[in-house]
Amino acid sequence: MSKPPVAYAMTAARWLALAMLSAALPALACTPAPPLSGVAAREAKQVFVFQLTASRLAAPPEEVEGTVYGEIRVLKVLRGNAAISPKMRFYTGVCAGTRLDTGHYYVAFVPDARPGWWASQGSVIHLGASPPLEGDADMAEVRKVLDGRIALEHTSLIAGRDFVASGWPPPPPLPLPRKAAKPIKPRMK
Numbered sequence: 211m212s213k214p215p216v217a218y219a220m221t222a223a224r225w226l227a228l229a230m231l232s233a234a235l236p237a238l239a240c241t242p243a244p245p246l247s248g249v250a251a252r253e254a255k256q257v258f259v260f261q262l263t264a265s266r267l268a269a270p271p272e273e274v275e276g277t278v279y280g281e282i283r284v285l286k287v288l289r290g291n292a293a294i295s296p297k298m299r300f301y302t303g304v305c306a307g308t309r310l311d312t313g314h315y316y317v318a319f320v321p322d323a324r325p326g327w328w329a330s331q332g333s334v335i336h337l338g339a340s341p342p343l344e345g346d347a348d349m350a351e352v353r354k355v356l357d358g359r360i361a362l363e364h365t366s367l368i369a370g371r372d373f374v375a376s377g378w379p380p381p382p383p384l385p386l387p388r389k390a391a392k393p394i395k396p397r398m399k
Contacts, residue, residue, distance in 0.1 A: 244331075244332055245331045245332060246319060246331065246332050246333060246334070246335060246362065247332075247362065247363075248355065248361045248362035248363050250319060250332065250333075251319045251355050251356070251362045252355070252356070252358060252362075254289065254319035254320055254321065254333075255289070255290050255292070255320070255321050255322060256287075256289060256290035256292060256294065256318070256319075256320050256321070256322060256323050257287075257288040257289040257290065257317065257318065257319050257320075257352075257356060258284050258285075258286060258287045258288060258289075258290070258294055258317070258318055258323070259284070259285045259286045259288065259315065259316070259317050259318075259337070259342060259349075260282040260283060260284050260285060260294075260315070260316055260317075260318060261282065261283045261285060261313070261314070261315050261316075261341070262280050262281075262282055262310050262311065262312050262313065262314060262316065263280075263281050263282060263283050263312065263313075264280065264281040264312060265278050265279065265280045265281075265310070265312050266278065266279045266280075267302075274301075274303075275303065276301050276302045276303030276304075276307060277299060277300075277301055277302075278299065278300050278301070278302055278310075279297070279298075279299055280297070280298045280299065280300065280310065280312075280329075281296055281297060281298075282296055282297075282298055283296070284296075285315070285341070285342075288317075288352065288353070288356060289356060292322060292323070293323075294323040295323055295324055295325040295326070295327060297325050297326055298323075298326065298327050298328070298329055299326055299327070299328050299329070300328060300329040300330060301328075301330070306330075308329060308330045308331055308334070310329060310334065310336075311339075313339065314336065314337070314338065314339050315336075315337040315338060315339070315340070315341055315342055316329075316334045316335060316336055316337055317334065317335045317337060317352055317367075318333060318334050319333055319334070319335075320333050335352075335367050347366070348366070348367060351365040351366065351367050352367065355367070
């Protein structure tokens, strides 16, 4: 026994609605930037340790949503002698976003650090919340990578460190509580 024409129309309408819905939804698939490679680390013209001292989220629609403007303090230059800008940018959006926390320390491997240079997981390694010291194991490994004595991929600098990759920036701090309202005294009649 065959289906009535109404059943075919309902099935076609469902498929059409599904096709229209899938076309209307934004695509969530993207290709994030590859993490820093040993080759890129060795070929970087400027390598320096910095602290992210301030950050400001861009204001859409004038600027691309997810763009963050940061200010840095350079602690140590490991390679290069060009001036390093105290201003940088990074992207924190859903696709290929980078997470850099204000107050934390990083090593940058960049071709040049002109004003507004872009940081990403392909150019920055997170060192942590404590300032790196000269004798730290992380700093020793960075120097070995720069000297070509060890491949970046074989260091603890990137092994298991997905910290720099992120989908969204951390949530804003909760608002401060208001002062408690004065209790209402009952009126005497």
